[in-house]
Amino acid sequence: MKKIIILITPCTILVGFGSSFAGEIKGQVFESGSNQAVVGAAVLNKRTAVSKHTDKNGQFTIEGEIGDILLISMIGYKAKEVKLKKEKLLKISLELDEMLLEEVVVAANASPVHLKMSSSNIMVRGMVRTRRQVSQESYAKISENTFQSPLKEPLSTFAADVDAASYSNVRRMLKAGSIPNPDAVRVEEMINYFQYDLKSPTNGDPVAISSEYTRAPWNTEHRLLRIALKAKDIPKEKLPASNFVFLIDVSGSMSDENKLPLVKSSLKMLVDQLRPNDRVAIVTYAGSAGVKLQSTSGDEKMKIKDAIDELGAGGSTAGAAGIIKAYQIAREHFIKNGNNRIIMATDGDFNVGASSDEDMETLIEKQRESGINISMLGYGMGNYKDSKMEILADKGRGNYAYIDNISEARKAIINEFGGTLFTVAKDVKIQVEFNPAYVQAYRLVGYENRLLAAEDFNNDAKVGGDMGVGHAVTALYEIVPTGTRSAVIGSIDPLKYQKTPTPEAGQLSGEIATIKFRYKDANTEKSKLKQALVNDQVKEFEKVSTDLRFASAVAEFGMLLRNSAFKQQASFPSLIARARAARGEDKEGYRMEFVRLAEDAEALWKAQRGE
Structure with a gap:
């Protein structure tokens, strides 16, 4: 059989x-x-x-x-x-x-x-x-965020996340005619796949913060709070010198056309972006790890491309050995105050030596304090190990993109070159304190695998997320205003042995929340604190930014794909119409592609349910 x-x-x-x-x-x-x-x-x-x-x-x-x-x-x-x-x-x-x-x-x-x-x-x-x-594809289990009462949990704390792998991976599944595994749908990564028009920081700060407050489109009795961070832009010619190590999986599982051949094309695009003061080494791994190209100046582009072209796939997959070797080579050519980064291209299917998700977490945590970041580029299908890729990026102060075609490679490597490969703020953490006088309950949409304990916010030893040149991060909170009857948040009986806290514990100050974020400059270990206030001034949804209207459509799409318990009145027709109207300038056509993808998902959803 x-x-x-x-x-x-x-x-x-x-x-x-x-x-x-x-x-x-x-x-x-x-x-x-x-x-x-x-x-x-x-x-x-x-x-x-x-x-x-x-x-x-x-x-x-x-x-x-x-x-x-x-x-x-x-x-x-x-x-x-x-x-x-x-x-x-x-x-x-x-x-x-x-x-x-x-x-x-x-x-x-x-x-x-x-x-x-x-x-x-x-x-x-x-x-x-x-x-x-x-x-054979593996995804880390997502336990969806629930509504929290600010009387019990006044603080919501999480690490910034600029990864975008989930969106392109979900797109690949839908285009193949398959409803995605819910655990492959990370809503925050889908939202942050898209570029947003945000004000850049001033006064020398590496990151600026902004917010918007409106009605939630999938339940107009609720509110939607958008928190956005924007990293500073730096012209390419002023970016620090780079010490790159390409870590390439050349095992037998990488032989498919959408794996090693696409890896080669992707990395050659990156080679074209290199400057004479940049350096590249190539480490490969199959049954064991080896050095294909010693560290080479960025102006020797043909030599680097020839080494890439010579790669072939075969053998087992000693991923851990490859990671160790890549860090070793990166340390040997370390550039002080420069950009030291491993770029790993793989399907994540390790089968020799340390190979479990837990092994990867232990391995990368030992390496991350070296001052060397890691960027994960995922390829392929069938045996794809998203869970490993995500751990390596999140725990290794890195970022993670899934490359399913050459257009996606161009987006990640050329269009977003600085944001993907040059860190301007590291260990970025966000903490929001909600005022119970105005907020009955709140829910962070996505970021389930980036949550932090409240005390981790002030602990500089706890890793946050990194932001690259020009990067933007958007986080959405769904809020139930105080006094609103809402079945989705549930209820409990009054306490017998102590007084039940009441909304009067908050102050009618006109503030619904205080947003705080911490970050470290790229070459320091002491964090800085910034904060902003959110006032109880609800903008009509039609008057908020085009970006928020579009981001809300992507969030709604993610909730439907996950069949979220909190989707409420979410629907494909509603989000499709909203996204179509909020395309904005859309020079690269990514937003219009999303509209078509949502239309395809709706048709597939109906067809597989016999509607």
Whole structure:
């Protein structure tokens, strides 16, 4: 009995009927041999970049014209490109790909069930349900933040997070026709994937803080508080000299086209950004670690690129040995007051030596005080170990991006070169004190794996998050105003042995919260404190910044993908309309891409639920 993955792809196209066309194309996708409808298959028009999903009957409608290429894909089937001719009605037969059959997690009645099944037995209680996720991918469990009472928990403390890996990883899953694993959806990373128009710091400060306060779009009885941090911009020519070590996974699992070949293209883009005063060494690892290129000046670009081009994949994966070797090389060429950084490119699937998530945390904590940061670039699918990548970045004073295509590589490495690779403020922590006279309950949206104890805020030995050149961080709080009846926050009976605290414990000062944040300059170990006040002045949602309206749509999207217990009146149509209206200038088209992604997710969601 074989295990199953399902990779969507059409195999046989049967002719329909009609004459020449330019407009709406209809079709049906079914399984070869059984003639059963394939539900949730992705149909992409490669020219327009618009994709649709098949409904409960395997049917779809998409705009197209003669000469367009449709890509039909579904996990577990062979993919194939289809060139549109004169047919206006398509019947598409998909063949199962026996080579790609793996274990599938099928969510039946909201309970994940692991099944080892044949290609003809992919049913749970008569229906394939919501989520299929390749089991070899690992994600750290997320226990979603709940509403807290400021009478019991007046302080909310967390480390800043500029990672954006979750968004591009979720995008990859949705484009493959799969509802993401909820634990792969980190809402704060999805929000912070996008650039926002924030005021840069003044008076020599490396970070500036701002806030906005409005109604929550998914429950207008509640409020939404946005806290935003903006790191200073530094012209490229004034950035400090860099000592880079490229740490590249060349194990057998990296042989796929979306792994080592994409790694090579990505890193060669970075090489083009190097200056003569920068240096690069290359460390590789498979069954063991080795030095492919000794530290080399940034003006020897062809020598560095030739070394990258020579890399090939094969063997097991001694990731820990590679990390140790990379830190050793970085220390040997350490630049005082410079930018010392390891750039690790891998799928995270370590299998030789120390390899567990706990091993990675112990290993990276020993290395992080060396003054050498680490940037994680994740690649691939199927065996992807997101949990390890996240630990290495979070615990190693680094950042983390998932690279699923060359456009994402360009975004992370060229467009956001300074923010990704040059730290201007480290150990950034945020602490918010809520006033119970105005706030009945609050909930931090996301940041579950970045929470800190209240006392960690003032402890400089506790690691926070790092912010690079020009980086922006957005955090959202959903707030229930005092006196508002809200079923979502729950209630408890009055206490018997002590007085229940009352909102009068706060002061009617007009302040709903005080925001404090700490940071260290890049080359110091003593933190500095800044703070800002949030007044009880609720702006109408239509009058807040375009950025907040867009960020709220991304947050709502994340809650729906996670099927959050706190999604309330969240809906795809609402967030899609809001995001479309809040695209702003959108020079690179990332916001419009989000709108299309949300539309695809809505169609896939409906199709897999038979709506």
